[in-house]
Amino acid sequence: MREQSKYLEGVDKKDLFASGHRACGGCGQALAARLVADAAGENTIACVATGCLEVFSGPYPDPSWRIPFLHSLFENASAVASGVDAAYKALKKGPVNIIAHGGDGSTADIGFQSISGMFERGHNVLYVCYDNEAYMNTGVQRSSFTPYGARTSTTPTGNTTRKKNMPMLAADHGIPYVATATVDDFRDLQLKIRKALTIEGPKYIHILAPCPLGWGHHGELTVEICRLAKDTGLFPVYEIIDGKVTNVRKIPVKVPVEEYLKPQGRFKHLFKKGVPTKEVDVIQEIANQNIERFNL
């Protein structure tokens, strides 16, 4: 008990994203959205893309958001947020935090053009991407964030491509702030949200948000899985400030990828009678490359 309260020290809990929403138990995205809303505070407008988040938190007549919430489509949250930003400038209102929220699909696939436009035009918008590595809302189909080897409903024998590197693509737009985070470190995640909101211009925060339903792990393992994603090197946590990678989280004790893969149903087929197939080596190689690249 004491340990948990220490864990929550310095974590904002304002309940701006109320409980009672319809997410699955252990949903990483629900946890992340709450942390984001509470860190950003009341003076915030949320522009949310269609996806699990919108569906579990935005039903009429009882949405979970206690801040203004604007949803229109799957692929336009960035452009809608740009419009809100333009309106605030034109009407000389504000300052206000404008946060666009999208899943990996709405961010990097169908909404890629829209987010690229928002970055390039320099809107004062923070974009938060909830990366659960597939199209969950429509039943766990592959997205361009689906990692190598993962089984989804449209990659039944395992995904053969590697994950698109969205944080780097965001940074290459020349935006002032990019960060990655996970839902096992509340403080770090909220710190990055608060920090981003002090910076003028477009910001991008990429949050690994495990999905028990799509990943096939027990809901109570969501936080642990994030830790494993970091400690294997599969999900590097860092910031990119004005184009420079910084504040890279060092791995305390390196963990083989097997430990990350094994609790997840989506990687089950990579082990034959408990013995890793050569696909696991490929994934280990991806982790090794990350470790080297970011000096994890």
Added chain:
Amino acid sequence: MLKQIEGSHAVAHVVAQCRPNVISAYPITPQTHIVEELAEIVGAGQLDAEFVNVESEFSAASVVLGASAAGARAYTATSSQGLLLMSEVIYCIAGMRLPIVMTCANRAISAPLSIWNDQQDSMAVRDAGWIQLHAEDNQEASDLHVQAFKIAERTFLPVMVCMDGFILTHAFEPVDIPEQKEVDDFLPTFKPRHIVDPRWPRGIGLFADPRFYMETRYILHRALEKSEETIKEVSSEFAKTFGRESGGFIKAYKLEEADVVVISMGSVVGTIKELIDQLEEEGKKVGLLQICSYRPFPRHEVYRALKDKMNIVVLEKCISLGRGGILASDVRWSFPRAEKKDRDISSFVAGLGGRNISIDDLRYMVEKVEKEPVEFEFLGLKEELIAEKDM
């Protein structure tokens, strides 16, 4: 003040006089001159607005959606492929009751690629929940924009002002551009209804399960029907303030005595009127019913105006492929079934992809329906370009 001016520029100046807070658009012929001119106006500091240069029409529509939801008066313009690319957002804007104004510089749709005029583009989104007003000439196109903001902001319905691409957008005509003060007096400042604002946290664009969705559609449908009153009101307020008739629901030309009535919308009505005058000299009584508001469709007005007319011909620059004339269907449905009159309603499609509609074409059409009704015909088709095996 009367000014010899290109249609697009006239519209841009009048839109600027309406003081939109946010403008966002993406270039597409024949809409480009409108937004280029608006960019000039904003750039020169004559209009205090945010001009958002986006990467697509999809984002242009999404930007004005976001801006309007945040309380801004917002404007966009497009054509053809741009409108189709926007279409998902177009539906959303109406469903969210955002009073956005858009110019559609009417143009054909690919494939084959064609930059020339017809009205297939605005027709493709006719069911989206927008008010659609069609301009006859550049004076009306300009006037309709002033009216459009007022109608939109009174009804909380988005308004699309349709003007024929090139024929109007690129034509130099004398246009009476109002004084800024006149527009300011006519158009009150925008008072939004629901906005995203941290002072009043609320959700806009929530999803609706089957317990609620139908009613949102019913309400939107009724709101569109009810907007008839506002469209008429604003048109007559406009006439009072500016001293000329523009817009409204329908317009008639030499209708009362007519034996044959032509129904159409957009710039082609000019040529139709010319023909009517010619035929009058030849002793023939032909009249015109012009549709100004295509959505909401002036069903009752059409019926009242045509109750006693037995020979009607609908001419339109669009087609429902596999079905036929779209405006013709709307007109046919305007007569109560119980009435059971043996009325002839002929249907002609013309001017697709910028094919010229000559006065001779129209004369042929009228003379043909004088003899017998025409279920459906392409006017001005070049038979020599058509091979049986291609069909």
